[in-house]
Amino acid sequence: MHIVDGILSPPVLLVGSGLTLLGVAKGLRALDAEQTPKAALLCALLFVASLVHVPVGPSSAHLMLLGLAGLLLGWVVFPVLLIVLTLQALLFGFGGITSLGVNTLNMAVPALLAARLCGGDALCATTPRGAVVRGALAGGGAILLAACLVALSLGLSGGEFWLAGQLAVVANLPVILLEGALTAAAVLLLHRVQPSALVLRLH
């Protein structure tokens, strides 16, 4: 889902980076200084998760946990994902430097939307079955939306990239199942063990 340097057109890069800048600013304002360790631990967790490969069909996929990130971080997901992607680019060469803003946007927006639609107090108050459904929707939906945003960024950069973008969505369909099931289980566990974590207030 990372877009490398040299593909995106200048308007897409500018708009994407600008929106990410706004999101990061909003996320940092939402983050209370005392809560920094909590956000940082979740940031480290997302980075470690991104190195874990889980079998899907004949192949395997690395985890992204976007839905979970959104549920637990809210707007803070913007600065956190920016850091995760920066570290990935600098340590392993995943993604690009100029495309950092667009890549962050493509992943943070779905995470945020998943949290808005499936998370919050309602998730905390629901039955275990409800928690599974909401978790699955947040986890799978975030990946689907992220893949669509990647396709959109590619397509807007040039008509010749539409096909690659569509392929990216198709290639991620099994990952949607994986992340949906995985997030549902994780949310169910949190719902049972520590429901307060699901309405995590970082401010």
Added chain:
Amino acid sequence: MSRGERGQGALWSGLAPVRPDAPLLALDARLRILALGAFALVAVGLGHWPPLLATLLLASALALAAALPLRATLKALLVLDGFMLAALLLLPFTLPGTPLFTLFGLPASVEGLHRALLIALKANAVLLAALALVGSLETVALGHALHHLRLPDKLVQLFLFSVRYLDLIQREYARLRLAMRARAFVPRSNLHTWRSYGYLFGMLLVRALARAERIQAAMRCRGFDGHYHHFRHPPAGAHDLQFALLFGATLGALLAWELLV
């Protein structure tokens, strides 16, 4: 997770330079970050063969000057190329133009191939420069440099804390994963595996949140007021200025070349 098992340090400090006395490593961290930004913008903005090849050469020179380990660097580049292979292979078929050859009745255009190679050049050049200029920095030094570049305090702190916890979370993950292996868990492509990984990360979260509470209590008890002391950076020296001028002139020359071709 074979990467994590290489042990501490290898994973979180980027590519450790082969020689600690390599010339590029003596440069000011702030300068290296700014240089990478300028390099990336110029490389992405170029559209012709000769100047792009020159940027790749420049990036290779930077990698040599930073004494990057050859194998690890090549591996990172291979990963990058794997990432974009699909998108680039499609380009000759999706970009209309002079047909070069046909595959299953689909014409591949010269223009598409040309474009795909240009993108590959740009992406590799930028990544190589990133690994050489900033990837060779210690992550903590990078955080302090970002502070001195006037990035928001909260962002820099979030970065430094995250880097600090990477190893911790990694060990916690390895421990939980080992416990699963002790119970004969073998990952396969099925719901049981996905659910088990879900519980694994749920548990990791519970532990991380508990740890966050403890850290918060410890910080509160020490009167943390949202600020940390940062290392003082020496003012940029003469060799930093020389590098800045030389690098800036080279990038300027590349841009001029691009306009003239």
